[in-house]
Amino acid sequence: MTLGLVPPFVKIFLFIGLMLLSTSLAVIFPLHTVEGLGSGVIKTVLDNGLTVLIKEIPTAPVVSLQVWYRVGSRHEPKGENGIAHQLEHLMFKGTKSRPVQFGQLFYALGSSSNAFTSYDMTAYHHTVRADHLESLLILEADRLRNTLMTADALESEKRVVISELQGYENSPEYRLSRAVMAALYPDHPYGLPVGGTAKDVAQFTLPAVKHFYHQYYRPDNAVVVIAGDVRPPRALELVKKTFGQIPRPTDPLKSPALSPPRAGSSQRIRLTEPGSAPLLQLVVPIPAMTHPDQAALEVLDMLLSGGRSSYLYQELMETGQASSAYSYVAALQAGGWFEIGAIAAPEQSLATIEQTIGQILSQLGQRPLTAGELQRAKQQLKANFILRNRDIDAQASQLANDETLTGDYRFSDRHLAAIEKVTAADIQRVVQTYFGRDRWIVGEFIPSEFADVELSGRPSAQTTAHNLVGEPVDPQTIAAYLPQVTAEAAPEVKNNGVETFTLPNGLRVLLLVDRSTPTVTLAGRIDAGTAYDLLTQPGVANLTAANLLNGTRHKTALTLAQTLEDRGISLEFSAFRDGVDIEGYALASELPTLLQTLGEVLQEATFPEAEFKLSQQRYLTALGLEADDPVRWGRRVLQETLYPANHPLHPFATPDSVQAIQRQDLLNFYRAAYRPDHTILTLVGDFDPVEVRSRLNEIFGSWQPQTAPLSLTFPVVSPPAQTLFKNAVIAGKSQAITYLGAPGIDRRDPRFYATMLMNHLLGGDTLASRLGTEIRDRQGLTYGIHSFFSASRQAGPFIIQLQTAPEDTAKAIQAxxxxxxxxxxxxxxxxxxxxxxxxxxxxxxxxxANVDVVARTLLGNASVDLPPEELQQFSDRLKAVTLDQVNQALRDLIDPDHLVIVTAGPAVSFSP
Structure with a gap:
């Protein structure tokens, strides 16, 4: 239940967590073969004013329930910035008839549940087995008017929210965005952070929160959306039975007028604070989301930053001025903004980047686009919309967004029609209208210092904690508060016939046909991950993967990019310890191009010197950002401490190691590690398996290994002799990130399923696990705490992670x-x-129910030599685990007297 939860179907952007949640419909464009999003939707307005949308999508036995309220930070009284978000937190604290943490109830139902607050709305969303829909409706209707708010609960959640806000302050991007937005809209809530400020949150009173709740949480201010495997008449009957019994308040609904916010005058903001890289943000005000110019602004956004062929990439990144660049449209109910931003490359100035952005905009305003440029942007928007809307939850969220903010669930269909009509002249006009320099708000972040990270460490002699830990929540207590609804037997998970085969050269393939949408997902893995840095130079594996699309024997980097982007295809390579993961997405008709391009870069990559040098500079910038990020740096220090120098999980890239890498190092690693017998490809989607098998043989059949395979040894790692604490101090940070870690297990370990259950009980759920219930919910010491473990072909660590204020860190660790x-x-x-x-x-x-998850799950199983049947057998294996096995897994893997503890961020002292 955070501001960071982003529905995937809408281009909703977040300024490092909470400065912005906007509702720009940047990816809306249909193919004629796909029905409009609003097709098949049944809309009903109940007598109490509640709006209900129901859409039957019988592709999987699951359902998405969304409850959206027309209230966000825009509705907050002066001096109460953040109260909408604070209320969202309290909505999980229980009701008068169910005085228990609602996260526990959702957990018991097996629901994937969360919430978010934005400028114009607050939303609560769930995805669950279809037979649990009635239970969720009962729970959501209960907390619409009966949420139990106490002074103790408010004080606890205020601490949690302040921790959340201070965590965002760790980010220079967030701090700069906050200042820029205040300048853009100085007299409007849009200029304030959605989550508020620590000062305002600390002053919230129980009467104020209750007043806000009763003013806006009412049926005539809410939208309920149900999408999935439901029969609409039955679903509507359940809504009437639950929400329909809530009376409409007698007092009229009072909401702030939707008058356009007054934009501030052009100005420049400069922050000189601790950080690692210069940042630029350029923002201009634009009209509300329903304004006719929004369609052209969305196309402009894609032209600027829609892939490698975009203007910002070509003019800023390919020239070496910036390490990264972006643009986006924030289209809200009463107004919005268009932002362009960049991170400067080493030795490059923000002034030069700003000048280049000005030249790009001037060119777009004066010179008409070519037909190819305009068509490419539209095709990318088409593909993005279809691919992102494959998920049931995504469709439900888009419908809820449209109905809540515009009063018309078909808004996306109308908007996409407008995008289809955008002309080159429209692009020129919106650039001239909205991007005059007298409208620019320019934000610059200049690092004032970037000292080396300081490390302090010492062994800890563990003693009894000084604070008392409460009793764990009894599941039978939670069960007593669950709606007494008879659920059907759980449907079986089916693989619908996964076809597996291996080419003569050793390349393994898994195919699964799914014709629910005209799309294809590619998930692959090459055994060429960063674990091999132990044999080469730290950073080689990452740079090799990053340069695969930089050119082949027959295509330049730009030609490769245009080949993919002209067709709306996405293809990415990411290096991890376990391998290089391949992610590809395409419309079904474009699968041949996706496979052909993949085959070309895996067999014929050339690693041009100029592109290699640019990627090397970007990597150096990324390393600087990593060292300034407590989350990433803390994890790095933990792993370097936990594993010895001769272990493949120990080495990490450093500026020195990256600067020492030459192009030939990449070529050598590519020839040794990129080989068919170390590659797995998984395809899930709408295709003819016979045709695909033939095409794969044609493309990859002649691929042969060029050298003997690389070989790694993974020494057995034992926990430290006694718990060791390290404090990685990073200048300018207000929140501490702490990791507690120990060696874990691999995926084929017989304790794997018991460990999964143990982890789930211990910290797998922030609200329902023992750690979440105690450290977050009862003691209010952290915004979030969770546990996880990495188990693949080799054993990774078992980790507990938490975020705290510095003054609470020692107490939270001890607890x-x-x-x-x-x-x-x-x-x-x-x-x-x-x-x-x-x-x-x-x-x-x-x-x-998500085809991308199916593809990744099949790939993950295959990478550890598990058969496709594991997809169906997983739940049965969980059910077979005994209580003794779970408790033994905890005793085997997590000993509080033999842990590595790392706190990154502010200086803290820990004396257990």
Whole structure:
């Protein structure tokens, strides 16, 4: 339940967590073969004013329920900035009839649930097995008018929210955005951060929060959307049975007028603060989301930053001025803004970048686009919209967004028609209208210092914690508050016939036909990950993957980009410890081009010197940003401490190691590690498997290894002899990120399923796990705490991660260690285990409604030599785990007296 939850179907942007959640419809454009988003939707307005949208999508036995309220930070009284977001947090604290954490209830139902607050709305959304829809409706209707708010709950959640806000302050991008937005809209809530400020949050009173709740949380100010495997008449009957019983308030709904916010005058803002790289943000005001110019602004956005062939990439990144560049449209109910931004490359000035952006805009305003440029942007918008709308939750969210903000769930269909009509003259006109220099708000972030990260460490002699840990929540107590609804038997997970085969050269392939949408997902993995940096030079594996699309024997980088982007195809390579992951997405008709391009870059990449040098400079900038980010730097220090120098999980790239890399190092690694017998490809989507098999043989059949395979040794790692604490101090940070880690297990370890359940119970859910219930919900010491483990072909670490204010860090660590001791001593209960099995099994089935998740799951299983049948057998394996096995997994893997603890960010002292 954060501001960072971003529905995937809408181009909603976030300024490092919470400065902005906008509702720009940047990816809306249909193909004639695809029905409009609003097709098949049944709209009903109940007698109490509640708007209900229902859409039957019978592609999987799941349903998305969304409840959106027409209230956000725009509705907040002066001096109460952030109260909408604070209320969102309290909505999980229970109701008068169910005085328990609602996250626990959603967990028990196996629902994927969350919430977010934006400028114009607040939304609560769930994806769950279809037979649990009635239970979710009962719970959401209950908290619409009966949320239980107490002074203690408010004080606890105020601490959590302040921790959240201070966490965003760790980011220079956020701090600059906050100043820029205040200058853009100085007299309007759009100029304030959605989550508020720590000062305002600290002053919230219970009467003020209750007043805001009763003023805006009412049926005539809400939209309920149900999409998925439902029968509309039955779904509407359930809504009437639950929400329909809530009376419409007698007092009229009062909401701020939708008058356009007054934009501030052109000005320049400069922040000189600790950081790692110069940042530029250029913002101009634009009209509301329903304005006719929005369609042209969306196309302009794609022209500027829609891939490698875009203007910003070519003029800023290919010239070496910027390490990254972006643009986006923020289109809200009453107004909005268009932002262009960049991170300067080493030794490059923000003034030069700003000048280049001005030249680009001047060119777009004066010279008509070519037909090819305009068509490319539109085709990218088409493909993005279709690909992002494959997910049931995404469709429900888009419908809710349209109805909540415009009063018309068909707004996307109308908007996409407008995009189709955009002309080159329209692009010139909007540039001339909105991008005059007298409208620019320019923000510059100049790093004042970037000292080396300081490390302090010492072994800790563990003692009993000074604070008491509460009793774990009894699942039977939670069950007593669940709606008494008879659920159907869980449907089986089916693989619908996964076809597997291996080419003569060793390349493994998995094919799964899914004709629910005219799209294809490609997921692949090459055993060429950063673990091999131990044999070469730290950074080689990452740079090799980053340069694959920089040119082949027959195509330049730009030609490759245009080949893909002209057709709306996405193809990316990312290096991780376990390998190089391949992600590809395309409309079904473009699958041949996707496969042909993949085959070309895997077999014929040339690594041109000029592009290599540019990627090397971007990598150096990225390393600087990593060292300024407590989340990433803390994880790095943990792993370097946990694993010895001769272990493949130990080395990380450094500026020195990256600067020492030459183009020939990439070529050597490419020839040794990129080989068919170390590659797996998975395709899920709308295709003819016979034709695809033939095409794969044609494209990849002649690919042969060029050298002997690389070989790695993974030494056995033991936990430290005693718990070791390190404080990685980073200048200018207000929130601490802490990791507690120990060696874990690999995927084929017989304890894997027991460890999954143990992790789920311990910290797998921020609100429903033991750690979340105690450290976050009861003690209010952290915005978020969770546990996770990395288990693939090789064993990775088991980790607990939490975010705290510096003054709470030691107490939170101590409380965590105390909870671990008590959990090891007392163990989990049979009731907890049964609840975890149900939750994980239900969540697993819900996730598999997404074709991208299916593709990644099949790939992950294949990469550790598990058969396709694991897709169906996973839940049965969980069910077979015993309580003794789960408790033993905890005792085997997490010993509070033998951990590595790393806190990154502010200086803290920890004395257990």
């Amino acid at each position: 965590t260690l105390q909870l671990l001791r008590e959990a090891r001593r007392q163990g989990f209960t049979a009731a907890e285990l049964d609840a975890a099995k149900r939750s994980l099994s239900h969540t697993y089935m819900v996730e598999l």
